[in-house]
Amino acid sequence: MTKRNEQLTGDPAALVGWEPRRVAAVAPELPAGAAPPGTRGQILRTALGLFSEFGFHGTSIRLIASNVGINPATLYAHYSSKEQILADLVLLGHQELYDRLRRALGSADPSAPARLAALVRQHALIHTDYPLLAVVANSELHVLSAENAATALELRARCRGFLVDVLADGARSGEFRLVDLTLTAIAIGGLSMQIAHWFAPGNRYTPDQVADVYVRLALRMAGDTSHRKEN
Amino acid sequence: MTKRNEQLTGDPAALVGWEPRRVAAVAPELPAGAAPPGTRGQILRTALGLFSEFGFHGTSIRLIASNVGINPATLYAHYSSKEQILADLVLLGHQELYDRLRRALGSADPSAPARLAALVRQHALIHTDYPLLAVVANSELHVLSAENAATALELRARCRGFLVDVLADGARSGEFRLVDLTLTAIAIGGLSMQIAHWFAPGNRYTPDQVADVYVRLALRMAGDTSHRKEN
DNA sequence: GTCTATAGCGGGATAGAC
DNA sequence: GTCTATCCCGCTATAGAC
Numbered sequence: 233m234t235k236r237n238e239q240l241t242g243d244p245a246a247l248v249g250w251e252p253r254r255v256a257a258v259a260p261e262l263p264a265g266a267a268p269p270g271t272r273g274q275i276l277r278t279a280l281g282l283f284s285e286f287g288f289h290g291t292s293i294r295l296i297a298s299n300v301g302i303n304p305a306t307l308y309a310h311y312s313s314k315e316q317i318l319a320d321l322v323l324l325g326h327q328e329l330y331d332r333l334r335r336a337l338g339s340a341d342p343s344a345p346a347r348l349a350a351l352v353r354q355h356a357l358i359h360t361d362y363p364l365l366a367v368v369a370n371s372e373l374h375v376l377s378a379e380n381a382a383t384a385l386e387l388r389a390r391c392r393g394f395l396v397d398v399l400a401d402g403a404r405s406g407e408f409r410l411v412d413l414t415l416t417a418i419a420i421g422g423l424s425m426q427i428a429h430w431f432a433p434g435n436r437y438t439p440d441q442v443a444d445v446y447v448r449l450a451l452r453m454a455g456d457t458s459h460r461k462e463n
Numbered sequence: 464m465t466k467r468n469e470q471l472t473g474d475p476a477a478l479v480g481w482e483p484r485r486v487a488a489v490a491p492e493l494p495a496g497a498a499p500p501g502t503r504g505q506i507l508r509t510a511l512g513l514f515s516e517f518g519f520h521g522t523s524i525r526l527i528a529s530n531v532g533i534n535p536a537t538l539y540a541h542y543s544s545k546e547q548i549l550a551d552l553v554l555l556g557h558q559e560l561y562d563r564l565r566r567a568l569g570s571a572d573p574s575a576p577a578r579l580a581a582l583v584r585q586h587a588l589i590h591t592d593y594p595l596l597a598v599v600a601n602s603e604l605h606v607l608s609a610e611n612a613a614t615a616l617e618l619r620a621r622c623r624g625f626l627v628d629v630l631a632d633g634a635r636s637g638e639f640r641l642v643d644l645t646l647t648a649i650a651i652g653g654l655s656m657q658i659a660h661w662f663a664p665g666n667r668y669t670p671d672q673v674a675d676v677y678v679r680l681a682l683r684m685a686g687d688t689s690h691r692k693e694n
Numbered sequence: 695g696t697c698t699a700t701a702g703c704g705g706g707a708t709a710g711a712c
Numbered sequence: 713g714t715c716t717a718t719c720c721c722g723c724t725a726t727a728g729a730c
Contacts, residue, residue: 254605271713289520290606293706306714308707371602374485375521411683415668415676422657423650430649437646445646452642452683502695524724537696539725697730705722712715 254371255284256432260364263328272310274300279317284364288318288372318372319380325369326384329358333394344402345456348420351394352450353443355424360439363428370425395421399454409455420450485602486515487663491595494559503541505531510548515595519549519603549603550611556600557615560589564625575633576687579651582626583681584674586655591670594659601656626652630685640686651681 260281267273278299282291293314297304311317332354340350359366373381396417402408410416424446431442451459491512498504509530513522524545528535542548563585571581590597604612627648633639641647655677662673682690 254602285605287518287520287606289518292704294704302713303715304706305708305716309713314706371485374516375518411679412676415673416680418657418661419654419677419680422653426649426653442646445643446650448642449647449650449684452686453680455683523722525722533695534697535724536698536726540695545724695730697728699727699729701724701726703723703725706720708719709717710715711717712713 253285254287255363255367255429258363258432260284261362262324262365263362266324266328271300271302271306275302275307275310276317276320280321280364280368283318283321283372284367288314288375315376315380318368319376321365322369322373322376322381322384325362325365326387328362328365329355329369330387330391332358333391337394343458344398344405344407345451345454345458347398348395348402348408348450348454348456349447351398352420352424352447355421356427356443356446357439359424359427360431360442363431366425366428370428392417392421402454402456407456407458409457411453411455416453420453423450423453484516485518486594486598486660489594489663491515492593493555493596494593497555497559502531502533502537506533506538506541507548507551511552511595511599514549514552514603515598519545519606546607546611549599550607552596553600553604553607553612553615556593556596557618559593559596560586560600561618561622563589564622568625574689575629575636575638576682576685576689578629579626579633579639579681579685579687580678582629583651583655583678586652587658587674587677588670590655590658591662591673594662597656597659601659623648623652633685633687638687638689640688642684642686647684651684654681654684 260277262273262277262280267276275296279291279296282296282299293307294304296314296317297307300307311320333351336350336354337347340347369384373384376384396413399408399410399413399417399420403410403413427442427446431437431439437445491508493504493508493511498507506527510522510527513527513530524538525535527545527548528538531538542551564582567581567585568578571578600615604615607615627644630639630641630644630648630651634641634644658673658677662668662670668676
């Protein structure tokens, strides 16, 4: 039995989707340096775990406070409202994504396939590293007021711009054969987002393995002409 | 300017993601024959529209009732609880998906690429035809009790089985060159789900155009060896 | 089936002592 | 910063008349 055949006989149902949870049960972590210190950070991490599982409207101030181990009133010494906690999380998640993608483009080879691979790799890795943050940032953003969502939406637009630019460059140069620019960008942009819903440290894929697979899938979707055999 | 260049110069940001809505603003429709008649059906459709935009916990009984034009108490003559309304919607959405995929497989050519294309086409079309139902069935299922979610989860497992079987068959026969069975199945299975978040009738893609693109993307992801040039 | 009225509870947020 | 105590509101759901 080769490794390839092992993959073919593995049971996908064992990995994903059998349970009605929104995310795998992983510890709520925030990017190093991004989390505020002390109680404020503890509130943020606790809210992250609860929002990711029950949603913003399904999580009460009282529940957050009790999980932190403080009184509900104490929470308002650190955040002005429940929405402000979510706003901080959503912004933080989008900033981390934008920073990673920008750095990835900065250090990638200039060819379109190399830049696309770098973007997709980082997009996959942010979802394995911070799955709860990714779920909250993506699926609870819509409950924020327009003002609280504005900065995150601008960062998101820039990230989408990175992807569209790389795909368009590759199409012009002949490195890619796109089926359709807009829909391919949407599809590749959404590809890694599902990772947050099933990935957990210690399952049968490492983050790097997941990222490798997703990079190859994205290159196939873009119609990469440079390394077709390897894809 | 060729059509291909139009695609390349079209602005993707004009289509998707600039707004913090969960779904495009489309009328809340249910599959013909699946919706109950009279007030009961009206409640179901109204709840569908509200759940899709604000989520289950973000939607109150009072809001549903006022949008239907009835008293909140009247609602309980038709449904035993708010959760029961959601349970009906989630089940209905999963049944429609399962029925479509089963019919698609029944009428498809026996080759693996033809069956994969049929599955992906129907998966895409159900998201263009019933985007609100798809969003609710997918992203609010987790608030249901285990009993209320059980049937939908079983249907979902069968649908995933369809996809995994087709990919595994194609890999064995050499029609597909898979990067990884499990992750490809997850990726293709999630591919069309995003459609529900941006598609609206009357935008620049028809449902058939969307489905065509997604079928080609999926065949590329599977490493289809039979029609490589067309993909 | 639909209404009025309301029970009973839990929600977000605040006042003020320490 | 953290607590106790509480305000006030909106929530799901029910009782009972019509």
